[in-house]
Amino acid sequence: MFEVRLTTPDGSSRTEPFRGQSLTLGREASLNDVALSGGAVSSRHCKLELGPQGVVLTDVGSTNGTYLNNERVGVPSPLRPGDRVFVGSTLVELVPAATPSAVSRAPSSAELLSPSGSIVRTPGPNRKYRELHGRYLRYAEQWEYEGRPQHLALKSDELARATKWMKNAQPGMLPEVSRLQREFIATSRKVAASKRVTQILGVGAGVVALAGAITAVVLLWPESDPEPTGQDASTATQDSEGAEQENNEGGDDGIGGFAEVAPDGPGGAGDADPDSPDEIGVVDSPIDHVVIPFETLPDVARRYGVSLDDVAQWNFLNPDKPELVAETTLLIKSPKRRPLPQTRVKYTVDTGENSWSKLASRFEVPVTRLQAYNPGAKLAPGTEVVIWIDPKPYKPRLPRKPLPQFTVDRRAVSIGKPNAGKLVGGIQLPESPLYIRRTPRLMWGSSQTISNLQQAVAAFRQDVDYDGELILSDISARDGGLLKPHKSHQAGRDIDIWLPTIKGVYKKKYLNSGGEKPRRPMFEEVDWYAVWGLVRALIKTGAVQYVFLDWRYQEFVYRAAVEMGATEEELDEWIQWPRPRVSSKGIFRHSLDHLSHIHVRFLCAPWEPDCKGAVAKP
Numbered sequence: 001m002f003e004v005r006l007t008t009p010d011g012s013s014r015t016e017p018f019r020g021q022s023l024t025l026g027r028e029a030s031l032n033d034v035a036l037s038g039g040a041v042s043s044r045h046c047k048l049e050l051g052p053q054g055v056v057l058t059d060v061g062s063t064n065g066t067y068l069n070n071e072r073v074g075v076p077s078p079l080r081p082g083d084r085v086f087v088g089s090t091l092v093e094l095v096p097a098a099t100p101s102a103v104s105r106a107p108s109s110a111e112l113l114s115p116s117g118s119i120v121r122t123p124g125p126n127r128k129y130r131e132l133h134g135r136y137l138r139y140a141e142q143w144e145y146e147g148r149p150q151h152l153a154l155k156s157d158e159l160a161r162a163t164k165w166m167k168n169a170q171p172g173m174l175p176e177v178s179r180l181q182r183e184f185i186a187t188s189r190k191v192a193a194s195k196r197v198t199q200i201l202g203v204g205a206g207v208v209a210l211a212g213a214i215t216a217v218v219l220l221w222p223e224s225d226p227e228p229t230g231q232d233a234s235t236a237t238q239d240s241e242g243a244e245q246e247n248n249e250g251g252d253d254g255i256g257g258f259a260e261v262a263p264d265g266p267g268g269a270g271d272a273d274p275d276s277p278d279e280i281g282v283v284d285s286p287i288d289h290v291v292i293p294f295e296t297l298p299d300v301a302r303r304y305g306v307s308l309d310d311v312a313q314w315n316f317l318n319p320d321k322p323e324l325v326a327e328t329t330l331l332i333k334s335p336k337r338r339p340l341p342q343t344r345v346k347y348t349v350d351t352g353e354n355s356w357s358k359l360a361s362r363f364e365v366p367v368t369r370l371q372a373y374n375p376g377a378k379l380a381p382g383t384e385v386v387i388w389i390d391p392k393p394y395k396p397r398l399p400r401k402p403l404p405q406f407t408v409d410r411r412a413v414s415i416g417k418p419n420a421g422k423l424v425g426g427i428q429l430p431e432s433p434l435y436i437r438r439t440p441r442l443m444w445g446s447s448q449t450i451s452n453l454q455q456a457v458a459a460f461r462q463d464v465d466y467d468g469e470l471i472l473s474d475i476s477a478r479d480g481g482l483l484k485p486h487k488s489h490q491a492g493r494d495i496d497i498w499l500p501t502i503k504g505v506y507k508k509k510y511l512n513s514g515g516e517k518p519r520r521p522m523f524e525e526v527d528w529y530a531v532w533g534l535v536r537a538l539i540k541t542g543a544v545q546y547v548f549l550d551w552r553y554q555e556f557v558y559r560a561a562v563e564m565g566a567t568e569e570e571l572d573e574w575i576q577w578p579r580p581r582v583s584s585k586g587i588f589r590h591s592l593d594h595l596s597h598i599h600v601r602f603l604c605a606p607w608e609p610d611c612k613g614a615v616a617k618p
């Protein structure tokens, strides 16, 4: 079921199977199941025992102690995957056994026969199954594409749904659950389990009984997954749209068939408990800090507003040794500040750029740093270089000039609903030095949309000293109506805007690379402070109803907003996260596949009698 992984300070590791009901660890090979070397290990040190509630760690009277997630173990303590136990300098962890692994195994017959395993049988065979198959395939592919980062793992109710979906897959069901989907869901579960561990441990050592119960749940992967309450918003929309299937072939921008929300708002049909305790508190969770080259212990302490001794203690480091090893992870247990993570971008050198000083000015990173990030690299067109960037919150551009006023006559009006509507007298978004129009012939909007959009972009450029590209994409066709592959974008009040990227990383040629697909922003390239500045300007027009963005990414917007001085009320009113992804609160709303762009929906204007939907205040 699982085994024990032992990692020594030089980074080498080995695994030991669990033999029988217990495993003893210590220095003397003759007295223990597993012999450990190194200082501070007693001849008999500790043991792991398999009990009814999972594995329990007990120190058997060692001199220097056994440490569980930085706390010395007093009483027998339950272990979960993700727990870090130190015996001397050896890291001891429980990991799933290599074979049969949770990653690749097929559902067992017992699982298929389980009473909770309601088999998916709906009209047009297994429709629900196939819908979810499409969804998890897209999520898994995005995860793979971005290099399997943790932030793209499934969370909470979506993870529960995916797990159930995978377990209920019958042999012979088509399309088959792919290996990638299995790996994605299994990894998501591990990420979720390790997050729970760190959160629960924050409570202290007095919760052994509670932690024991959770141990059993996590270690045994039981059938009793939490059921999502209520129905998912995007699924509800699809159901209401009859047999239309999602597909992956939607045009050149990869947003094919993404689930648009219902015209009356995404939350109505599918609101779970918006204050689910499972979700709240994430805001105060510990942070995993990835050390970047040259970063020292005092740098890290300063970054999170905590003391050097705290960081040292949380990570078994010597506070008198400031040097850190790049790309290792430090636990910041109780950060006082939560700046956005530093980011590691890859950049391909272009013709004419093959000098370090040109790159240094492009990214505003000193030459010496660039060279150290890329030891031995010779710059030539096509060379890929690595650059670490520490994004900073923006301040207003000074001196502040008065904003231009955009007056648009009111003849362009939105008729009907975003996913069943049209546009009369549509206005094409004009060219501007403030943005790039990606698809001009599909960028027709109502007067309300075009004027407020321009107002917001101008305010954004002024309030936020961001000089990167801003790429605006589809609004509506000239007369509105169906605009494939979108479901909405029919009534001149939806626009897709690519997530702004960190200074320097994005090249205009990515948009139009010789008939190939445009290269969309990758997660690590997104400038969340600029995203926040842009959305704040949009919302402040008073004309925006929703901003759709994948729920997993809203955390980064939230953190950027906090750093840029958003008030509690603004956070609460504007951002759905950390409420569940089905919550009907917040202007930011979860929508499937909105990972590289936001989708902004404008309200109906007071002068549009045939516009169906919420109306802006006059």
Ligand SMILES: [Zn+2]
Binding pocket: 486, 489, 494, 495, 496, 599
């Ligand atoms: Zn859209």
